Amino acid sequence: MPSGSPRRARARAYQWRRFHRHRERDTMRGNGISEAPRVLEVSHNGDIAVLKMGHGKVNALDIELCGHITSRLEELGTSSAPAVVLTGQAGIFSAGVDLIRALEGGGTYLRDFLPVLRKLFDVMFFYPKPVVAAINGHAIAGGCVLACAADQRLMARGSGRIGVTELLVGLPYPAIALEIMRFTAVPAYFREVIFGGGRYPAEAAATRGLVDVIVDPEALLAAAVEAARSLASLAPAAFALTKSQTRQPVLDQLQKYGDVFDAAADEIWLAPESASRIRDYVSRTFKKI
Numbered sequence: 001m002p003s004g005s006p007r008r009a010r011a012r013a014y015q016w017r018r019f020h021r022h023r024e025r026d027t028m029r030g031n032g033i034s035e036a037p038r039v040l041e042v043s044h045n046g047d048i049a050v051l052k053m054g055h056g057k058v059n060a061l062d063i064e065l066c067g068h069i070t071s072r073l074e075e076l077g078t079s080s081a082p083a084v085v086l087t088g089q090a091g092i093f094s095a096g097v098d099l100i101r102a103l104e105g106g107g108t109y110l111r112d113f114l115p116v117l118r119k120l121f122d123v124m125f126f127y128p129k130p131v132v133a134a135i136n137g138h139a140i141a142g143g144c145v146l147a148c149a150a151d152q153r154l155m156a157r158g159s160g161r162i163g164v165t166e167l168l169v170g171l172p173y174p175a176i177a178l179e180i181m182r183f184t185a186v187p188a189y190f191r192e193v194i195f196g197g198g199r200y201p202a203e204a205a206a207t208r209g210l211v212d213v214i215v216d217p218e219a220l221l222a223a224a225v226e227a228a229r230s231l232a233s234l235a236p237a238a239f240a241l242t243k244s245q246t247r248q249p250v251l252d253q254l255q256k257y258g259d260v261f262d263a264a265a266d267e268i269w270l271a272p273e274s275a276s277r278i279r280d281y282v283s284r285t286f287k288k289i
Contacts (some may be wrong), residue, residue, distance in 0.1 A: 038054070038055075039053070039054065039055045039064055039065055039068045040052070040053055040054065040055070040065070040068040040069060040072060041054055042072055044081065045085075045225045046225075046229070047080070047081060047082055047229075047232075048081065048082070048083050048084070048085060048225050048228045048229055048232070049076050049079075049081040049083070049084045049085070050084075050085045050087070050221070050225065051069065051072055051073075051084060051085065051086045051087070052087050052088070052089060053065065053069070053086070053087070053088045053089060053093075053094060054088075054089045055068075057090070057092070058092045058094070058095035058138075059088050059089065059092055059093065059094040059095065059143070060094070060095050060096065060097065060098035060099075060100075060101070061094060061096060061097045061098060061117060061120075061142045061143065061146070062097075062098040062101050062113065063109075063112060063113050063116050066113075066116045066117055066119070066120040067116060069086070069120055069124070070116070070119055070120045070123050073123050073124065073127055074123060076129075077127060077128065077129065081129075082129060082130070082232035082236065083129055083130040083131070083132065083228035083229065083231055083232040084127070084129065084130070084131045084132070084228065085131075085132045085133075085134055085221070085224045085225055085228050086124075086131065086132070086133050086134065086146075086147075086150065087133070087134035087135075087136050087220075087221060087224065088135075088136050088137060089136070090137075091136060091137035091138070091159075091160065092136070092137045092138050093133070093135045093136055093137055093138060093139040093143055093146075093147060093160070093162075094138075094139055094140070094142065094143025094146055094147075095138060095140050095141070095143055096140045096141030096142035096143045096144070096165070097117065097141060097142045099169070099278050099281070099282050100282060102278060103275060103278055103279055103282065106275070107270050110266075110269055110270055111266075111270070114174070114262075114265075114266055114269060117142065117174065118174045118175075118176055118177075118262065120146070121145060121146070121149055121174065121176045121177055121180060122176055124146060124149035124150070125149040125176065125180055125183075125247065125250070126244075126247060126251075128239075128240040128243065128244070129232070129236070129239075129240070130151050130152075130228055130231035130232055130234075130239065131149070131150040131151050131152075131228075132150055132151065132152045132153070132154065132224045132225075132227045132228040132231070133146070133147040133148075133149075133150035133152070133153045133154070133224075134154055134156075134220050134221055134223075134224035135147050135153060135154065135155040135156065135160065135162060135211065135220075136156050136160070136217065136220055136221075137156065137158075137159075137160040138160050138161050138162070138199075139155075139160070139161075139162040140161065140162070140163065140164075140165060140199060141163075141164055141165045141166055141169075142177070143162075144162050144163055144164050144181075144210065145164065145173075145177045145180055145181060147162065147210075148180050148181060148183075148184040148185075148210060149180050151231060151243070152212050152213070152227050152228075152231065153210065153211050153212050153213075154211070154212065154213045154214075154215055154220060154223055154224045154227060155202045155205065155206075155211040155213070155214055155215075155220075156202070156214075156215065156216070156217040156220045157202055157214050157215065157216055157217065158202075158217055159201075160201070160202065161199035161200060161201060162199065162200055162202075162205045162210050162211065163193065163197065163198045163199040163200050163205070163210070164181060164193060164194065164197065165197045165199065166197075167194070167195060167197055168197040168281065169277060169278060169281045170273075170274060170277035170278070170281070171268065171269060171274060171277075171278070172264070172265040172268050172269070173194075173265065174262055174265055175253075175254055175257065175258040175261040175262050175265070176250075176254060176258065178194070178261075179250045179253055179254060180250075181193065181194060182250075183247070183250055184209055184210065185208055185209045185210065186207070186208050186209035189207070189208040189209065192208070193208055193210070202214045213227070
């Protein structure tokens with residue numbers, strides 16, 4: 001197809017518009033999202049931006065945390081910071097979607113939350129600069145997807161587990177989440193990872209493609225910053241184009257089927273029987289309700 005075709009032009013516009021549009025910062029700040037230190041600490045190690053999630057005990061993904069990360073990435077996308085490291089706190093990277101919040105908020109909350117979650121995965125995965133995930137502990141369900149959206153994943157050696165458990169809860173994947181996992185997981189293990197719901201230690205996760213490097217916990221952040229700096233040493237325009245090229249099949253798939261699959265997934269998330277499944281899973285797993 002000619003390089004100037006309307007289809008390819010639309011694809012390019014779709015992929016890069018997130019970094020060249022009005023970012024609704026005033027609206028987000030009006031909702032309290034500008035108070036990032038309570039949820040997301042932003043610092044710099046030299047020129048490398050470090051985003052440290054600090055949202056509750058387990059960095060559960062809710063509207064606030066997803067909004068903070070998305071907003072900071074969009075700001076950093078046009079800043080002088082050449083790369084980003086994302087990490088968690090206190091032995092937890094992220095436990096995934098806040099299921100208790102989903103139960104409490106019901107359909108009203110989920111209708112607002114699901115588009116915000118998809119946008120976070122979209123911005124993280126298609127971010128034009130290098131992103132390194134420093135997985136300091138458990139990265140479960142949406143937390144695993146978030147880590148897998150990075151260009152490189154370093155995980156601390158120890159008791160942390162990583163994996164996607166959505167189907168064990170009875171919930172489908174957003175289209176972009178499934179495509180991120182397809183992009184990341186070793187093909188021979190993809191079905192096991194998706195349908196098995198395994199929570200893997202670092203070594204098993206590396207075998208399955210979910211983790212690239214395993215390091216001692218005390219060396220994790222420094223190693224992640226060094227990995228980000230190494231990627232940032234590549235010519236920025238060449239890196240961005242190559243990253244775009246490698247992710248183009250994902251973009252094509254989302255443009256073709258994303259809306260259809262997301263509509264079907266949302267319907268399941270919002271169904272009364274899904275609330276029952278979530279409640280049962282939470283009561284068995286977290287012993288909180």
